[in-house]
Amino acid sequence: MGARWRAWVLALGVLAWAGVAAFTLVTARGPIEEDLTRNAEAVLARTGESWATARFEGRDATLEGESLAEEARAKVRASLANMFGVRAVHDATTLLPERRPFTFSAVKDARMISLDGYVPSHYALARIVAAVKASGNGLTGQDRLVRARGAPAGDFAGLVEFALTQLNRLPSGRITLSDGAFAIEGRAPDLATYGALAETVRGPLPYGMTLARFAVRPPVASPFVWSASREGDTLRVSGFVPSDAARAEVARAVAEALPGVTVRDDTHLADGAPSTDLWLKAVRYAGRLLAQAPQLQVTVADSTITVEGSAPTFAVFEALAAARKAPPEGFQVTRFAVDPPRAAPFTWQIERTADGIRLGGYVPSEEARRLLSDAVRSAFPGVSVQGEMRLASGGPPADVWGAGANFAVAQLARLRIGRIAASGATLTLRGEALDSSAYQALTKAMGAVPAGVSATAEGVEPPRISPYVFAVRRDGEGLTVSGFFPDEKTHLALLAALERDFLKEKVNDLSAIGGGAPVGFLPAAVAGLSGLARVANGELTITDTQLRLSGSALRGRAASEIENELKRDLKSSFVAETVLDVTAPGALVGAQECQGLISDLMGRGTILFDTGSARIDRHSLGLLDRLAFVLQRCPSAVVDVSGHTDSVGEAAANQRLSEARAVAVAGFLADAGIARERLTTSGHGASQPVALNDTEAGRAQNRRIVFVVKEGRGP
Structure with missing residues (x-):
């Protein structure tokens, strides 16, 4: 009893000590x-x-x-990790985004300064704000300054x-810092201020700063502008003149220059001309x-001249364009x-011939002409480019025209010879593709025509192939198709046919697309594939009108x-050659392995019949040949051939049809060398469906021939 009491006292003591320790930890944390x-x-x-x-x-x-x-992040982590009392440091800091160029701008308008751009730190931001406030100006845009x-x-x-400091010399203006380059613009209140400011910024600058742009204008008319605008018989003159x-x-x-034209003079005197x-x-000259x-x-x-407006005729436009190239001295x-005059319709064309590239029609601007010329020379390096394209208005928007022209040049580069004609934003492509890859790329591009542009390539033909070759090789790895086909429908x-017969x-x-296929190519190829489906390994080759199996x-x-x-199915224009031997018999197997081989074949193909008939579809002969080949490998086995139908039609008719189809298959196998006493037949009509008959896919599964292989007495 005494020992038990001491144990209880000890336990209560431990609990009390743990409670005190927990309380101490909580209150001390x-x-x-x-x-x-x-x-x-x-x-x-x-x-x-201090950023951290x-x-x-x-x-x-x-x-x-x-x-x-x-x-800096590593420095902060190390400083904290070395601090007394710290057990672990979790780094949740991030790097400020880097900006190139690192820009800062300030715009002064009256007594307000608006800031924008990047600053490296809160410290720098505080100094900048203090400098603005110390200048006596109001401040806006502080929130647009981003650390980076x-x-x-x-x-x-x-x-x-x-x-x-330089900005504050101006009543209004802008300063810009881009990396270490300084730019300032605005208008000086007087010549003294202008001179002092120019001397400051064009002399040695502090902190390694460089001057990128000095655009402070003196207190004169700058630029010194004189402008004359004609509207029929009225001419308005505005701007500045240097004297009366x-x-x-x-x-x-x-x-x-303009007799009989009414002149309205709104010019003012100014310096700076x-x-x-x-x-x-x-x-x-104007x-x-x-x-x-x-x-x-x-x-x-100043010393520049701009000319804007519209020309009533091509002759006037060309005269103005010629005068543009001969301005007066100093300008x-x-x-x-x-x-330019309006072209209706707005047409243009690019043609590729054996001799080079020829351009014609209209372009909407000199810039468009230059861009098109650059695109053509880039796409056709070293090729002669001839022809002129006349400036005209009335075309599609500049961006649409440019996109259409670039698209046209890209497609023309895929043609051996051809022509692309445009009317407005509609492109028509004609010609022969360089090769099959180019034809396919062009055809694909027709599905990604630029916005606002329409295009048709119905006149583009695939490359012409001679001799025209098509081949299919069948081996243990499967089917390899090579050569050419004339169009995607034939492909x-x-x-x-490969899906159906194999x-x-x-x-x-x-294989690839190619023009020049002989007449009757597709029927000949399909007939050849039907023959290839009945051989173990082999090759079908078509060269022009010569077919070889x-x-x-x-x-x-x-x-x-x-x-x-093959000879029966080929058209008279084709000549067939067959070089066929007979596959050696396979190794003998038992009934169970034979059943597995049969099931594998039936899992990959279906014996087809003419609709409502027991006549075997010719496209199933390849499968039946293979079934006969397998059954010859198990001569001791007996085979039950059972027919099944879907539920469409009368039950008795379905029963008769299923029996007849089983007999037809057994008859084919017997003719192929399988002893008749090894073959039994049965018909089950629609009594044993393997899928629902309420869909065509389900009914197709129910129309089937089933083989059951059992061990027999041997040959």
């Missing part, structure tokens, strides 16, 4: 986590990696934050502070252009956007039957 968190913050601050934060569960730390480099990797080396915030004398000279030049003499030459077309606008801006035509018919054998189809028949009489059937 919070202070431990707080202490570790403070220590971690201090460690991260000392290492300069540590969250503790007990003594296990989880690191969080976005890092600028993988090295890829900032140029050095003090990125210093780069931005320098750029903002120049304005008067402009009026005289316009009156000489080129040399007045040169500038007046440009104005007179007057000559305006005199040729009633809908035209000519703009002179260049940088934009020529004159719409599908040949594959269907016993689900593997088909390796290496070689191989090993499964029984002696089958060789002559195959030859006779």
